[in-house]
Structures are given as C-alpha cells and as structure tokens.
Amino acid sequence: MARVGVFVCFCGANIADFVDVPAVVEEAKKIKEVKYAIDYKYMCSDPGQGMIRDAIVAHRLTSIVVAACSPRMHEKTFRKALSDAGMNPYLLEVANIREHSSWVHQKDKKAATEKSSDLIRMAVAKSIANEQLHEISVPVTKRALVIGGGIAGIQAALDIADARIPVVLVEKSPSIGGKMAQLDETFPTLDCSQCILTPKMVDVASHPYIELLPYSEVLELDGYVGNYKVKIKRKASYVNFDTCTGCGACWQKCPVKVPNEFNMGIDKRKAIYSPFPQAVPNKPVIDAEHCTMLLKGKCGICAKVCEKGSIDYAMQDEIIEREIGAVVVATGYDLWDPKPYEEYGVGRYKDIITSLEFERMVSASGPTGGVPLRPSDGKIPKSVVFIKCVGSRDEAKGIEYCSKICCMYTAKHAILLHHKVHDSHAYIFYMDIRAAGKGYEEFVKRAQVETGATYLRGRVSKIYQKGEKLMVRGEDAQIGQVVEVEADLVVLATAVYPYKDNPELARLLGISYDKYGFLSEAHPKLRPVETAKAGIFLAGCTQAPKDIPETVAQASATAAKVCGLFSGDTILKDPMISKVNTDYCSGCQNCVTVCPYQAIVTEEIPLGHGSKEIRTVAKINEGVCQGCGSCVAICRSMAIDLAGFTDMQIINEIVSI
Amino acid sequence: METEVKEKIVSIEKPHLEAPADWQPVIMGILCNWCSYAGSDLTGTSRLQYPPNIRIIRVPCSSRVDPWFIIKSLQASADGVLISGCHPGDCHYISGNYYARRRFLVTKKLLNFVGFHENRVQFSWVSAAEGPKFAKVVSKVTEDIKKLGPLHLYKKENI
Missing domain, CATH: 3.50.50.60 (FAD/NAD(P)-binding domain)
Structure with a gap:
C-alpha cells in the first residue's frame, strides 16, 4: 500500500498570497494514499528539506510529492533530500503550484487553490506508480577524436593531450594549419600568423599523446558518449611517410603543374606537393587527379629521383578504426x-x-x-x-x-x-x-x-x-x-x-546544423560548445563565424569538457530511458525507425522458454537512449515504456481529477 | 479513375444548454519538457495571467504523447485537451515533434469522425521563450471549450 507524503511550500508570499495553502494541505489529507501532509514557508531551505527527511523515516513514506515551484527549478534539490533520507530519489514528484498556479491566477484565489489541489492530486497519483530508478553507469574510453586540424583543432588537441589523454587528430588536407596558416599577419597586434602557429603545429606532430592522421577523413561514427567507434579513411598519399625525409627532390622535378590551392590559385604547384614550406607533416602527397603516372602510367620521375624509394604508386586508401570517448568537431569555414x-x-x-x-x-x-x-x-x-x-x-x-x-x-x-x-x-x-x-x-x-x-x-x-x-x-x-x-x-x-561538407558530416555524426550549414550547439548561451549529442563538442568557425582569439578560447573550452567527461572511469546517465518488455514485443521495428538517436537495435531471442527457434525483438542501447519516448508512443503492442514517464504514471495523472 | 470523397464531418455533439451557471471546463494540457513546459514556466515568472482551467502534465517530448492519453483525458475528466511541443525544427530530441504532429493529425481526424468537435483537442507550438504566447494559447483554448460546453460524449458514466 502506497504511503505518500505531501509537502506544500509557501514560497514566502509567492504561493501563500494567492493560494490558500492550509486548505490545500487539508484537501491533500483527504486523498486515500496520503499518510502525511504539511506546509512550510520554504520547502527548499535546509529546515524544509529536513522536514522531508524526517517524515520519510517517521511515517514510512513510499513516495513524496512536493508542491512548490517548477520541477525544472528544484527537482534535483528535493531528489537529493530523498537520497539523504535513504529513499530512492526517483520516488519524488513535484506539483508545480507556483509557475502554474499562484503566479498565473493572482486575481482568483479560490480557483488557484482548487487548481493547486488538483495538481497535487495528479502528482500523488503519478508518484504511486513511480518506480525506483538508478543512474546508469557507462564505461568511458579515454581517447578523443578531433576533426579538423586548423587552429581550433590544433588547440583542442594540444589541450586535451596535455592532460595526458590520447587524441586522434584527423585532417583532410596533407597538412594541419588550416586557414590560419594562409594568413600573413593577424589583427589587432599584427603578429605574424606563421610565427605563432607553426610552433603549435610542430607541438602537435611531436606530442606523445597525439596521433596525427593527415590526408584523412571520417567515414563513420557508431556508439554513444564514452564509447564511440570511428572509421577513418586514410587517403592514399602514394608516398611512404615513414621513409620520406621531405627533401623536396620529387616536387622540384615533377613536370605537372596545377593551380596552388594554398595560394588561392595565384601560382602553381606540382602534382606531387607539400602544401606550404612549413607544412606538418612536411611530407609530400601525390595528387591522383593530376599525376600522369597514376592517370596514364607514364612518367614516374618522382620515383626515379627519390633516393629513399619512398614513392609507391600502388598505395591504396586505408581504413583505420579507433575507439574513442568524445569528439571535437573543428572543421572551420x-x-x-x-x-x-x-x-x-x-x-x-x-x-x-x-x-x-x-x-x-x-x-x-x-x-x-x-x-x-x-x-x-x-x-x-x-x-x-x-x-x-x-x-x-x-x-x-x-x-x-x-x-x-x-x-x-x-x-x-x-x-x-x-x-x-x-x-x-x-x-x-x-x-x-x-x-x-x-x-x-x-x-x-x-x-x-x-x-x-x-x-x-x-x-x-x-x-x-x-x-x-x-x-x-x-x-x-x-x-x-x-x-x-x-x-x-x-x-x-x-x-x-560554413564548411561545405558540414551537412554530410552532421548526418554522419548524428548532430544538427542550422539553415546555413553551421553546426548547432546545444544551447546558444549556456551550452555553446556542446552539441545536443552527448560527447560531441564544437570548436571554432564550424559553429559560427569567429576570430582567432574566440576560436582558441572555444577550443580550450572543448578540451575542458572532454577532460571533465573523462575525469572518472564511468559516466552516470539519467535513468529516465526506454525499456522493452520482450514478452510483448512483436519485432515490427517501428521503434527502430522513429528513434532519432539510433538507440534501438534488434536482438534475437528464443521463441519460447528453452525453444531452439528464434524471434526478433527490439533492444534499447542504454548508453544512447535520451529518453524522448517517441518509441513508446509508436509501439503498437505496448512493449516499450519510458521510465519516469510510464503509461501508468501518465494515465494515473489523467484519471486522478 | 480516382474519385475524391469530400465530406464535411459534422460534430454530433449537442449544445448543452443545461450547463450550470458556475460550470468551468477542465482542460488537460500535455506539454513537452524542453519548450512548452519551460514556456509555461516563463508565463508564471512573467506573472502573465490566464484562465485557471488547465491542468498541466509534463512529458519529455510531444512525441511521447500517445493518442490514448488524449482519448483517456476526454473520457475521464477533461472537456478539452491541449498538446504543445517545440516549434518544428527546434525539437530537443531532433525530430520528435514531427512525429507528434503527424500522430496528432490522425488522432484528430479520428476524434472528428466519431463526433467530437474539432476544437475539443488542440495543438500548439510554444517555445521556451514564448511565455506570452502560452498565456494566449491557454486563453483561446479555454474560450473555445467554454463555447462548446461540458463534454458528455463518450463519458464513462454515460456508456
């Protein structure tokens, strides 16, 4: 039998002036399951929370309803009070009688009082169906992926690596440096761009915690926060970087001339080239679109002049897989x-x-x-x-x-x-x-x-x-x-x-982008470096136009976020996620289609107990599920439910008034 | 040849002139946590006043709203239902509100088909920044339901 405790807050005068709180308490006491009801001036204060803790023990309460401000305000506070009293924190419900009653019905105390009582009835009914929930502990792979080797990616990689966390830095062009490497001097101090950037580029190349993958692209990202798997394509450079010394004999002799992207096409580069003299790594790559040897099988001059024998025309693209825990996207503009x-x-x-x-x-x-x-x-x-x-x-x-x-x-x-x-x-x-x-x-x-x-x-x-x-x-x-x-x-x-491939990259990573193509942050003010997908962060112009100081600041911020994420061996996740009752699941996979996070996969289980035949059912990946409940509403056989917002809880609320 | 059937669905609800003078409708509001619930909180913090008939249920996303909730509300306690979610494109869960919108259209068609007036259940987009809009929406829905009178159709006690 449920034993519910109801705690009604005055919120000073905020609630008490417009709602007859003692009357609300008396009304709450009439509910069958309510074994204890009381009011107090400030429920969120320490004595207020103490009242809750004491009552839990004294009255053997099984769930708690706090009628006060919005749950978006103090739900966490009161959950902690329950925890402190040894009760599962998810047995709490908050009736929002301030934002939803006293503050919006200030001219009608009677109606506000009645409404507050109704809101408490609903919360009591819901709390009876509340279950004990436990935060989900997810293991973390302490390695970060940084996409983009411009100043944002360089700064993020260095800051993360300096915290002794391994970093995989992926850059699509043959050298890191990005747009900043193309600049002459930088405002407002007229620092020479190369002079302040190239030492950082060298640091990246020599850092023991950074794995630099130039001339590479991200192909796939699977998994969830702390446990991503990334597939990276290392494009064929046709040059063995291990033996190449970067002497330059090959590009001096190469007969093919191509407009030089680094110099905005003002001059020419060769078909085998290193983008600029300070490039990191300072090794050439062969541009397969223009190399006559690769196109027509004639020439081969670079291989002839290379003393180290580093040229390999048969080189193929290579697929590299890495397990990582977090991603910093810094694809620039x-x-x-x-x-x-x-x-x-x-x-x-x-x-x-x-x-x-x-x-x-x-x-x-x-x-x-x-x-x-x-x-x-x-x-x-x-x-x-x-x-x-x-x-x-x-x-x-x-x-x-x-x-x-x-x-x-x-x-x-x-x-x-x-x-x-x-x-x-x-x-x-x-x-x-x-x-x-x-x-x-x-x-x-x-x-x-x-x-x-x-x-x-x-x-x-x-x-x-x-x-x-x-x-x-x-x-x-x-x-x-x-x-x-x-x-x-x-x-x-x-x-x-925005970087032209942002939409494709966003789809691949499962994050969103705005109408222009800039990647979207989770909150424009309070979460400017996170994306809506846990464990993926944004640095630099990939999010919006920025100058260098801002880009560097944001890159360091992403590093702080990554370090914070990796500070423990596990991550705790909100337990309010979907769960499947496989007894009811018919395997229609409608839930798989609607899930915006690809959190639902299928698994095969025995048709019956001890049966050899199998059937397919849905399975929720706890690490990925964000708890939106789309799958619950789409499920025809009512096999999925959302912890914290179960069908039973919501129907209880509906029928309670 | 394709034939298009155009029929106007007429509400079979009868005007209930016998509604008592002090009758107040009950409206069940089911709001998504991230936009509309936050917006309704903002209405409160801004002290904007609206009619006290709405009872608000918080769900994580408008896509969590099962048509069952709407039907159950109408059957059990409410004279009208308001569902509200994030604006299209702003869903906290990327695409939930699109599912909600489609599901709601179908539900509404069904409700109309069985005879409910189309204003009994309404849908709105209210963002976390739209406190005034939430007050406006609630006022309008309340006004609409008041005009329709108490809901007797398919009420549990009448079956």
Missing part, C-alpha cells in the same frame, strides 16, 4: 563565392580579388613575395578599393548574418597595403564598422590614422573598366552622394560560409 555580384564584374575583371587572395599576396612567403600585384598586368596597385560585406548581411544575394571578422581584417589589409606599398591609398566601402573586442576599436582607429585610408559608408552599386583602371561606383551615405573611385585593384571581403 569556407569563403563565400562572390559570383552572384554580377554588377561588380566578378569573374569578368581580373583585378577583382578576394581578401584571402590579397592576404596570400601580402604574405612574405606568398606567391608574389609579399607585394600585392594586379593579376591582369602584374603592376603594383596604387589605389586599392576594399569592399566589405560581400555576401554578408545581404539577404538578397548572400546570407543574413554578419561574418564578424571582415571589418577587422579589412582594417588590417589597409595597414598591410600601406606597409608594402608606401605610396598607395586604400578606399574602404563599409556598411558599419563592427570592432567589438579587446584592442579592436583602437586597431581600426590606427588603420584610419596611420594609413589615411578613406572610409566610405555605403554600398557599391557597380564596377566597370575604364582603360587599365576599374571604376568603382558607390554611395557615400554620409554626404548623400554617388561617388566614383578609380581603382587599380578591388578586394572583396567575402562572407564566412
């Missing part, structure tokens, strides 16, 4: 293609380039040796127009959001231009200057004062050619007039766009 801006003549005029192309040109190690040159005639430009928000904040042609970094890097570009070409002049068309960040506003001021750059507030409407020059026509909104600027070079600050 792509740049938006400005083609829709037809009025700018993108693609028609050679001297219109993107910011990253400009960045490569002003880089000392870049294709032009650190001097910006006009792509059309190779002359040094004297008048350069920078156009911001190309694609950003433009619903019609691009995307709605602000790319966040363009205001700052365009200011940087004005400074870099001034440093490289002293007699040049920068014109910057902008919508707003967004320079929120430590030292950012000062940096923009510096750009304006130091370089004398002309900041023009307004959009550019047209670019056309006039002789050798490009004429940039736009509006100067501050004087309310159309202006025309004669430019040698036009630089477009194109929008930061």
Whole structure:
C-alpha cells in the first residue's frame, strides 16, 4: 500500500498570497494514499528539506510529492533530500503550484487553490506508480577524436593531450594549419600568423599523446558518449611517410603543374606537393587527379629521383578504426563565392580579388613575395578599393548574418597595403564598422590614422573598366552622394560560409546544423560548445563565424569538457530511458525507425522458454537512449515504456481529477 | 479513375444548454519538457495571467504523447485537451515533434469522425521563450471549450 507524503511550500508570499495553502494541505489529507501532509514557508531551505527527511523515516513514506515551484527549478534539490533520507530519489514528484498556479491566477484565489489541489492530486497519483530508478553507469574510453586540424583543432588537441589523454587528430588536407596558416599577419597586434602557429603545429606532430592522421577523413561514427567507434579513411598519399625525409627532390622535378590551392590559385604547384614550406607533416602527397603516372602510367620521375624509394604508386586508401570517448568537431569555414555580384564584374575583371587572395599576396612567403600585384598586368596597385560585406548581411544575394571578422581584417589589409606599398591609398566601402573586442576599436582607429585610408559608408552599386583602371561606383551615405573611385585593384571581403561538407558530416555524426550549414550547439548561451549529442563538442568557425582569439578560447573550452567527461572511469546517465518488455514485443521495428538517436537495435531471442527457434525483438542501447519516448508512443503492442514517464504514471495523472 | 470523397464531418455533439451557471471546463494540457513546459514556466515568472482551467502534465517530448492519453483525458475528466511541443525544427530530441504532429493529425481526424468537435483537442507550438504566447494559447483554448460546453460524449458514466 502506497504511503505518500505531501509537502506544500509557501514560497514566502509567492504561493501563500494567492493560494490558500492550509486548505490545500487539508484537501491533500483527504486523498486515500496520503499518510502525511504539511506546509512550510520554504520547502527548499535546509529546515524544509529536513522536514522531508524526517517524515520519510517517521511515517514510512513510499513516495513524496512536493508542491512548490517548477520541477525544472528544484527537482534535483528535493531528489537529493530523498537520497539523504535513504529513499530512492526517483520516488519524488513535484506539483508545480507556483509557475502554474499562484503566479498565473493572482486575481482568483479560490480557483488557484482548487487548481493547486488538483495538481497535487495528479502528482500523488503519478508518484504511486513511480518506480525506483538508478543512474546508469557507462564505461568511458579515454581517447578523443578531433576533426579538423586548423587552429581550433590544433588547440583542442594540444589541450586535451596535455592532460595526458590520447587524441586522434584527423585532417583532410596533407597538412594541419588550416586557414590560419594562409594568413600573413593577424589583427589587432599584427603578429605574424606563421610565427605563432607553426610552433603549435610542430607541438602537435611531436606530442606523445597525439596521433596525427593527415590526408584523412571520417567515414563513420557508431556508439554513444564514452564509447564511440570511428572509421577513418586514410587517403592514399602514394608516398611512404615513414621513409620520406621531405627533401623536396620529387616536387622540384615533377613536370605537372596545377593551380596552388594554398595560394588561392595565384601560382602553381606540382602534382606531387607539400602544401606550404612549413607544412606538418612536411611530407609530400601525390595528387591522383593530376599525376600522369597514376592517370596514364607514364612518367614516374618522382620515383626515379627519390633516393629513399619512398614513392609507391600502388598505395591504396586505408581504413583505420579507433575507439574513442568524445569528439571535437573543428572543421572551420569556407569563403563565400562572390559570383552572384554580377554588377561588380566578378569573374569578368581580373583585378577583382578576394581578401584571402590579397592576404596570400601580402604574405612574405606568398606567391608574389609579399607585394600585392594586379593579376591582369602584374603592376603594383596604387589605389586599392576594399569592399566589405560581400555576401554578408545581404539577404538578397548572400546570407543574413554578419561574418564578424571582415571589418577587422579589412582594417588590417589597409595597414598591410600601406606597409608594402608606401605610396598607395586604400578606399574602404563599409556598411558599419563592427570592432567589438579587446584592442579592436583602437586597431581600426590606427588603420584610419596611420594609413589615411578613406572610409566610405555605403554600398557599391557597380564596377566597370575604364582603360587599365576599374571604376568603382558607390554611395557615400554620409554626404548623400554617388561617388566614383578609380581603382587599380578591388578586394572583396567575402562572407564566412560554413564548411561545405558540414551537412554530410552532421548526418554522419548524428548532430544538427542550422539553415546555413553551421553546426548547432546545444544551447546558444549556456551550452555553446556542446552539441545536443552527448560527447560531441564544437570548436571554432564550424559553429559560427569567429576570430582567432574566440576560436582558441572555444577550443580550450572543448578540451575542458572532454577532460571533465573523462575525469572518472564511468559516466552516470539519467535513468529516465526506454525499456522493452520482450514478452510483448512483436519485432515490427517501428521503434527502430522513429528513434532519432539510433538507440534501438534488434536482438534475437528464443521463441519460447528453452525453444531452439528464434524471434526478433527490439533492444534499447542504454548508453544512447535520451529518453524522448517517441518509441513508446509508436509501439503498437505496448512493449516499450519510458521510465519516469510510464503509461501508468501518465494515465494515473489523467484519471486522478 | 480516382474519385475524391469530400465530406464535411459534422460534430454530433449537442449544445448543452443545461450547463450550470458556475460550470468551468477542465482542460488537460500535455506539454513537452524542453519548450512548452519551460514556456509555461516563463508565463508564471512573467506573472502573465490566464484562465485557471488547465491542468498541466509534463512529458519529455510531444512525441511521447500517445493518442490514448488524449482519448483517456476526454473520457475521464477533461472537456478539452491541449498538446504543445517545440516549434518544428527546434525539437530537443531532433525530430520528435514531427512525429507528434503527424500522430496528432490522425488522432484528430479520428476524434472528428466519431463526433467530437474539432476544437475539443488542440495543438500548439510554444517555445521556451514564448511565455506570452502560452498565456494566449491557454486563453483561446479555454474560450473555445467554454463555447462548446461540458463534454458528455463518450463519458464513462454515460456508456
């Protein structure tokens, strides 16, 4: 026989002013199963919890109902009080008589009192059907997977590895470094990007706890938090990295020339190549799409010149499997293609380039040796127009959001231009200057004062050619007039766009992405580095546009999350998950279809006791189930139930009033 | 040839003019924990007032709502039912509210078919940030049910 204790809270005046609490207590006492009912000023206070603990023992209570604020507020508090009294914490139900009664029916005390009594009746009825539940303990594999070897992935991998947790770092291109490796100098301090990044890249390569897998892609992820299995494709590099010394003889002799992605296609690389001189690992790979030996079976020069005999044209893709406990996704971003801006003549005029192309040109190690040159005639430009928000904040042609970094890097570009070409002049068309960040506003001021750059507030409407020059026509909104600027070079600050393979990756990992393709965090404010799937975290621009300091901060945050997850040998999971009664299960597998987490698998059990024939039934993977209850409602034979929200509990609630 | 049967389902509920003057409907509200329940909490913290007729049941996700709960509510105690979940695309459990929506449409068709007025059971999307919307939804549902009067159809005691 159930013995329920009801504890009604005044919540100071919050409940007591609008609900007749003593009357509610008297009403509760009339319920058959209620053996004890009492009120108190603040149930959540220490004396209040003490009352619950004492009553559990004194009245041999079998379940507890606390009528107070929302269970979203203090359910955990009261569960702990039950635990302290030696009672299973899941025998608690909370009747929400504050948010759902006293606060919303302040003008009708009688109705609020009646409603509160009803809510208590429902909670009592539900609690009678409550079962003892125990948190599920799941073992943890203490190894992390980091996807993406840009600055976000590098920082996350280093921070996790420094905590002596093994890391598998997967990078799709031949070298780690990402977009940051392409940058010349970084705002707002004008640190040389390579100088601050390459030591970290070397640390990754030499770290005893990091397994670096360059030129690799994630194919599959199975399992659940603490117990994932990942399949990684190691693309054939056709070079044996173990024996290759990175001497460079092969790429010097290779006769095939291909546009160099690292330099934004400004110069050429070879078919066997290492993306840039500081690459980590500094070993070349053969680009199978362009290598004549691989395509036509003729050439083989690189194999001839390689003293170590490292070239292996027969090399195949390799599938690597690893067991891991957590994933950090740091796939970075792509740049938006400005083609829709037809009025700018993108693609028609050679001297219109993107910011990253400009960045490569002003880089000392870049294709032009650190001097910006006009792509059309190779002359040094004297008048350069920078156009911001190309694609950003433009619903019609691009995307709605602000790319966040363009205001700052365009200011940087004005400074870099001034440093490289002293007699040049920068014109910057902008919508707003967004320079929120430590030292950012000062940096923009510096750009304006130091370089004398002309900041023009307004959009550019047209670019056309006039002789050798490009004429940039736009509006100067501050004087309310159309202006025309004669430019040698036009630089477009194109929008930061989600990494193109994000949707596919999200599906593969079982996480979600937004309408643009950025991966979604679990909560935009309070859980910004976690995804909705336990054990998968986000770092850097894969989630939203970010600058380097923010990316690094978020990467370190993911490392803290991973370390926290791995701090014990097991993880405790909420026990409110589905369970199958195999006696009723007909094996229709409707539940398998609706489960959003692939938490339901099938198993084969004997048809009857001792029978040799088998039948198929559903099986819940306790580690994966999140407890949504989709499978419960779809199950025709009522073989599945959700602990904590069983059919019995909910029906009890429904019929109690 | 495909023939389309278009029939208007007419409620067989009779107007109950005999409802006592002080009659108040009971509405069973089944809300998902992450959006609508949180939204209803916000209505409370914002002290927005709504009619006291609704009794709220918390479920993890609107996809947990079995049509049985709706039918049982109507049969046992309630004059109307409100189901509320996260907005499409915002489900805490990725896709639960889509299942809920489909299941609800079918349930509602069945209820209409057996004679319930279509306003007896209603569905809404209320996010955790939409306290005012929750108050509005509850007020509207209460108003609708009040117009329909007490539910006698298929009540346990009448069978």
